Each structure stands twice: as C-alpha cells, then as structure tokens.
Amino acid sequence: MDIVVIISQTLLYLCFSVLIGSFILLLVPSQYRPDIKISKRLLLISAITLPVFAFIPVLDITLYIAPRLGLVESLKIVLTTYTVGTAWDFTLLGSGVLILLIALARPAEKSIYAILGALLSFGIILTVAWSSHASSIDQVVGIISHFIHLTAVSIWVGVLLIIGWCSLNHKNWLEFLSWFSMVAIGCLVATALSGLILMDVMVDGYIDSWLVSYGQGLLIKHLFLLPLVFYALANGFIVKYMLSKDAAFNPIPWIRVEGFILFVIFTITAIFSQQSPPHGNYLMSEAVSPLFHLLHNDVIDSGSTIGFVVNLNTVYFFFLSILFVGLIVLSFFKKASIILSFLFSCLFVMCIYLMLMVTVVIR
Template sequence: MNILVIISQTLLYLCFSVLVGSFILLLVPSKYRPDIRIPKRLLLISAIMLPVFAFIPILEIILYISPRLGLFESLKIVLTTYTVGTAWDFTLLGSSVLILLIALAKSNEKNIFSILGAFLTFGLILTVAWSSHASAVDPIIGIISDFIHLAAVSIWVGVLLMIGWCSLNHKNWLEFLSWFSQVAIGCLVATILSGVFLMDIMVDGYIDSWMVSYGQGLLMKHLFLLPLVFYALVNGFIVKYKISKDATFNPIPWIRVEGFILFTIFTITAAFSQQSPPHGNYLTSDAVSPLFSLFHDGIIDSGTTIGFSVNLNTVWFFFISILFMGLIVLSFFKKASIIISFLFSCLFVTSIYFMIMVTVVIR
C-alpha cells in the first residue's frame, strides 16, 4: 500500500503542476511565450484525477481501521471526523467545480477561464496542505508553509512541463525567459523559505534526522537542488546568450531536463512525506533508515547524534562528483541527449550523497 500511496502523491503533484502551468501560460500574452497547444482532454484528466489520487492516503487509513469497525463505518468516520477526510471532502467539491469549468469553457473566454481555473487549483492545493503532517503539528504555520511550498513548486514545474512538452516552436523565447526567470527565482526563494519553516515544525535536528527515512528523503531532495539550480542558470543565462547569437538554437530540451529534475524532487517528496516525521522522541533502533544502515551498522538509540570525519573515501567521492559535474556541463555544450544529461545529474547527486554518508560518524 505504501508504494501505491507514493505513486498517487507523485501523480497528484503532477496534476497540480499541469493545471497551474496551463492556466498561467494561457494568461500570458502570446508575444511573451512560444506558441503552445494544451489539449483540453489533458486538463480534464488532471482535474478528474485530483480527488482520486488525494483519496489514496485516506483509503490507507480506512483499510487500517476497517477490521475493527467495518468498511462502511470506517469510511463514514474518516470522511466526517478526521481532518484528512474533511479536507478531502473539500478537495472533491473543488475538483467537481473545476471539472465543470474546464468542460464548459469556451475558446473566447480564455482569460476568465484561466483566472477561475487558477483560483480553484490553488484552493485545491490549500486543501492538500490542510491535510498534511505539518498542519497536524502546527495548524496555522504548517498549513501556510505547506501551501506556499507546494504552490511555488507547482508553478515552477507546471510552466516548465507545459512549455517543454506542449510548445509548437521556440519563438519569443527571449521574451519568455524575461519573465519566467524572475518567476523561477521567486518560486525558488518561496520554496526555500517555506521549506525552512516546515523543517522547523517537522524536524528536531536536521542532520540527526538523516538516521531515519524522513531525514534521508529531505537530504536527497536538497541534493537534487544542486543540479536544479545549475539547469535553472543554464536556461536563464547561457541559453539566453546562445539564442541571441544563434536564432536556430533549440532550448526546449534543456527546459525538459530541468522539468525532469523537478519531477524527481516531487517523487522524493511524495516518498518521504509518507514517513513519520522525526519529531519528539523518535529515534529507536527500529526507526533507523535502511539506507543509513547500509553505511552505519552500529547501535543507534535516542542519545545517538551525527558527527563528521573526513577520510579517503570522502575525497574519492568528492572527485567523482566533480567528474560528473563536468560531464553535465559537457553534455550541454555537446548537445547530448537529455536522458544522458539527466543520468549524469542523478549520478552527480548519488556521488555527493555517498560522500556525505561515508563522512558521517555516529556518536
């Protein structure tokens, strides 16, 4: 069931991104973006699947308590008394309105349709933030931080995905970059600040949290920000320079790679968000992450902390990471396949992760 929940949450974030990115791009005048064709069917499917994917974690709770109360009674109790159930009720209601809006929209009402669609989608993101772990710990700061976090990433990913896969050409690319670069920077800042607030709520000691699965997920997510920032700089500055010198240069593949990195971060977020947050007296031998145990098999209890000790393996993995960073840069200038570039990015993150894990000592 855990795998199903992770998949559903990843696809839930993807649906939000598709909807948010589409509505934003439809509001942008055509002279400030490439020509795009967004299938209405894609928007309908995304809106229809929102309540379905959002329901999977609730189904897990229902199946957990149903042996004692029965399936129907468990369903009624969760949807009427649990916070996650009440939030899903609003998700279902908002999604129904959004589906009707998309189905009934006319081509000559693009602006009002996009404004209403964006408003409803951000409202649905709020219902998901309402049902999050952070809201259970701190109902005000938790909901606000989680909403800003998910909304900012949905804007960033959504515009990249829709431009990367629905563009008919790459004309007006410099005009597109002139506003999207600022949007991406704003989303990055909002994501970092809201992430800091979320960590303050959810995590007691960021580095020590690496010993449990939730902390491992946070670490991987943060490491993937390194190649993400690189591709954001490439798309914001280097691509802009190359287009100014060569109008035939196609920047779309590099937008797609940036989108792949962001989608990977989405997947990691979906995976670790289902783990118990390291809050309170959480550290026991059973709670230790299997990944962390691969590197450190000593006795771990509530008094265990993490320190660092540089060794030969640290230096080895550091130079490997530099090598993969160089290959990422080379893949751009050699116009390599985006799959190759994405693979180098994953190997770069993996080498940095290994470097950190072999440097860690438990005490």
C-alpha cells in the same frame, strides 16, 4: 499499500502542475511565449484525477481501521471526523467545480476561465496542505508553509512541463525567459523559505534526522536541488548566449531536463512524506533507515547523534562529483542527449550523497 500512496501523491503533484502551468500560460500574451497547444482533454483528466489521487491516503487510513469497525463505518468516520477526510471533502468539492469550469469554458472566455481555474487550483492545494503532516503538528504555520511550498513548486514545474511538452516551436524564447526567469527565482526563494519553516515544524535536528527514512529522503531531495539550480541558471542565462550565437539553437530539451529533475524531487517528496517526521523522541519509536544502516553498522539508540570526520573516501567522492559537474556542463554545450545529461545529474547527486554518508560518524 504504501507504494500505491507514493504513486498517487506523485501523480497528484503532477496534476496540480499541469493545471496551474496551463492556466498561467493561457494568461500570458502570445508575444511573450512560444506557440502552445494545450489539450482540453489533458486538463479534464488532470482535474478528474485530482480527487482520486487525493483520496488514496484517506483509503489507506480507512483500510487500517476497517477490520475493527467495518469498511463503510470506517469510511464514514474518516470522512467526517479525521482531518485528512474532512480536507478531502473540500478537495472533491473544488475539483467538481473545476471540472465543470474546464468542460463548459469557451475559447472567447479564455482569460476569465484561466483566472478562475488558477484560483480553484490554488484552493484545492490549500485543502491538501490542510491534511498534511505539518498541519497536524502546527496547524496555522503548517498549513501556510505547506501551501506556499506546494504552490511555488507547482507554478515552477507546471510552466516548465507545458512549455517543454506542449510548445509548437521556440519562437519568442528570449521574451519568455524575460519573465519566467523572475518567476523561477521567486518560486525558488518561496520554496526554500517555506521549506525551512516546514523543517523547523517537523524536524528536530536536520542532520540527526538522517538516521531515519524521513531525514534520508529530505537529504536526497535537497541534493537534487543542486543540479536543478544549475539547469535553472543555464536555461535563464546560458541559453540567451547560445541563442545570440545560433538562432536555430533549440532550448526546449533543456527545459525538459529541468522538468525531469523537478519530477524526481516530486517523487522523493511523495516517498518520504509517507514516513513519520522525526519529531520528539523519534528514535524510540522509529527504526533506523535501512539506507543509513547499509552504510553504517553502528549501534544506534535514542541518544545517538551524527558527527563528521573527513577521510580518503570523502575526498574520492568529492572529486568524482566534480567530474560529473564537468560532464553536465559539457553535455549542455555539446548538445548531448537530455537522457545522458539527466543521468550525469543523478550520478552527481549520488556522489555527493555518498560523500556525506562516508564522512558521517555516530556519537
């Protein structure tokens, strides 16, 4: 069931991104973006599947307690007394209104439709934040920080996805970058600040949390921010230079790579968000991460902490990571396949991860 929950949460984040990115771009005047064609069917599918994907964690809890109380009674209890169930009730309500809005909207009402659609989507994100782990630890701070975090990422990813896959051309690209660069920077800052608040709420000691699966996921997610920032800067600044030298240069593939990296971050978030956050005496009740154990066979108990000692392997992986940075930059200027560039990004992250892990010592 865990894998089903992970897939559902990844697709849930993807649906939010598609909806919010579409509504924002519908509000942007045509002279400030490329020509785009957003399928109404795509928006309907995203809105219809929102409550379906959001229901999977509810079903997971229901199936867990069903052997004692029965399926129907368990579902009733979860939907009426558990926070995750009550929040889903509002998710279903908001999604129903959103589906009607998309289905009944007319082309002449594009602006009001986009505004209402965006507001409803933000409202549904709030219901998801309400049911999050952070909310169960600190309700007010947890909900607000999770809402800001998911909203900022959904705006960033959403615009990238729609521009990357629904654009008919790359007309008005410099005009598009003039406002989207600011939006991306704002989303990055909001994501970073809300992420720090979420870590403060949910994680007792960031580095020591690497001992468990939640901390490992958090670390890998943060490492993927490094190539993400590169592509964001490249799409914001280097592309301007490339277009000034070659008007036929097509920047859309590199927007897609940035979107790929963000989708990987979505997936990692969905994976580790299903793990218990390292809060309190977490090593007493939580097994050490299998990934961490793969690289360290030390005896680990509740008093264990992480330290760092630089060694030859550290230097080796550091220079290997520099090599992949160079290959990422080279692939950009040589207009190489975006799959190749994405692969270099993943290998860069793997090298940085291994550099940190081989430097770790248990105290």
